[in-house]
Amino acid sequence: MSNPLMNTYARLPVTFERGDGATLTDTQGKTYLDALSGIAVCSLGHAHPAISEAICAQSKKLIHTSNLYQIENQQQLADKLIDLSAMERVFFCNSGAEANETALKIARKFGNEQNIANPSVIVMNNSFHGRTMATLSATGNDKVHEGFQPLVSGFIRVDYDDIAAVEHHTQNKDIVAILVEPVQGEGGVHVPQAGYLTALRKICDENNWLLMLDEIQTGLGRTGEWFAFQHENITPDVMTLAKALGNGMPIGACLAKGRATNVLVPGNHGTTFGGNPLACAAGLAVINVLETNQYIPTIAKKGLALVNQFKSTLSDQAGIVDIRGRGYMIGIQLDRPCAQLVGLALEKGLLINVTRGDTVRLLPPFVMSTEQTEQLIHELSELIHDFLNQ
Ligand SMILES: Cc1ncc(COP(=O)(O)O)c(C=O)c1O
Missing domain, CATH: 3.90.1150.10 (Aspartate Aminotransferase, domain 1)
Incomplete structure (x- = not known):
């Protein structure tokens, strides 16, 4: 067969x-x-047991309503993530790629609002950000691109862990953001030198760029902090999460802060399933277990x-x-x-x-x-x- x-x-x-x-x-x-x-x-x-229990209990009460209505679990999970990360607002979705799509849309709109004709994002060689058209275009791996040209435009590639390579582009007025993994995962587990994120933070502040961290693999404790940026004394403008957030229940999140917080408004972005009561019940249980244990x-x-x-x-x-x-x-x-x-x-x-x-x-x-x-x-x-x- x-x-x-x-x-x-x-x-x-x-x-x-x-x-x-x-x-x-x-x-x-x-x-x-x-x-x-x-x-x-x-x-x-x-x-x-605690995750299975939370999923069972929620599924017996309510699985889905859509984002046309208030969802209590979603608000609670957003509050928790904000408390833990010092970010300001959350958009929930269903996967890592969708979380990064949200981040990239924030960057594009942030640029459009400043009348930048070709808003561009610095991304890293050897990176991985997902398999949708925009996230595979952001990904720094030719194999992932193969067969999918034309790629989404607006990405400038530099080497990972190379501050000079980023500084080289500071005169480029099209750049609006940097998208980077705090530790490259799919690219072979590359840990950058200490101070890398701090240096990127400084460049972003000096140039009015958004620092967007893809914490889809590194987030929720994987590197020994709740979020990998907490190894350094910085916060990003945008952070994406997925993977461990539901311990297997599909859920992703894009968190924003400061200038990035209110870029997206009603009509700009959405999702049917994202952040539904069931997925958020799993997310809340995951955080609860991580905190108590x-x-x-x-x-x-x-x-x-x-x-x-x-x-x-x-x-x-x-x-x-x-x-x-x-x-x-x-x-x-x-x-x-x-x-x-x-x-x-x-x-x-x-x-x-x-x-x-x-x-x-x-x-x-x-x-x-x-x-x-x-x-x-x-x-x-x-x-x-x-x-x-x-
Ligand atoms: C750093 C990073 N970003 C994004 C993704 C894409 O996530 P998803 O497969 O949930 O779309 C992955 C998946 O491996 C990842 O490791």
Whole structure:
């Protein structure tokens, strides 16, 4: 029988039936240790009782009304996110790409309101911002662009973690914003030098540009702070979130502050599903669990320990280029393509990811136990040794 699904994914030959914390069980009853969290989504692990309970309870009361009416959960979740981030207003949507679309529309309108003919946004080489036309155009990866020309115009590309490259464009009167990931995720887990965001903040202030941070992967504790910008003493003008906000319930958010707060007005932007009572109930439960269980303050230290343990098990191995990360975003870069490791790990009952072709990426759930973490270090190190020595 032909596959009824569009051919957009080269899927692995496994179907998961249920999950529990940091483990997943497939339809054959085999259990796997999940070091990927559904790509930085299930930070609280699978089937978290408090999240499941909140979703069940809300679904029995009300799932959807549309944004034509007041939605209490949405207001409460917005208040929570504002309290945690010091941003001022929130627009809820359903995914990361939609959150970034919102940010890009804010930038465009911010420019149009100043009569800038071609409002342009500085974006980074090696970045990832999504798969819609505007967000794939913002993305700094030729493979993502391939086949989709003409791209949306109005993007200027510079190297990541290169302040001089941004300064080079300060005379360009078309520029209205910078869109940047605080740590590049899909691009291979690149942590910029300390002070990078602060320097970008300064350039934006001096030039009346908006600093727009894509925290879709880094946000909600992944790097050891609620939001990665909190490692530096700044706030952005716009921040986008998605992934971990619903622990698997689809929800995204675009937060704005200062000059960006009131750019969008009724008629400019909208969504049928975005921020519905069910998605926001999940978001509220996620934040509640993160607050009460105090996971986030442990993530920076635990992430550093993981990186150091991988360094001690792997640093003598020929073929390791770099082991790096921030919090629970970890990359192990090899000197050769290693996509094969994903299938080899799966056979061993371990879920990992390879990004940029040569970098093993780990995004473990915050609930991974000490024993499970030791299992991850042991099994993955062994796999990488075997792979590089074969
Ligand atoms: C930094 C970043 N931005 C945007 C996106 C797109 O999010 P979504 O797949 O929910 O549209 C991703 C997804 O991987 C991401 O990592």
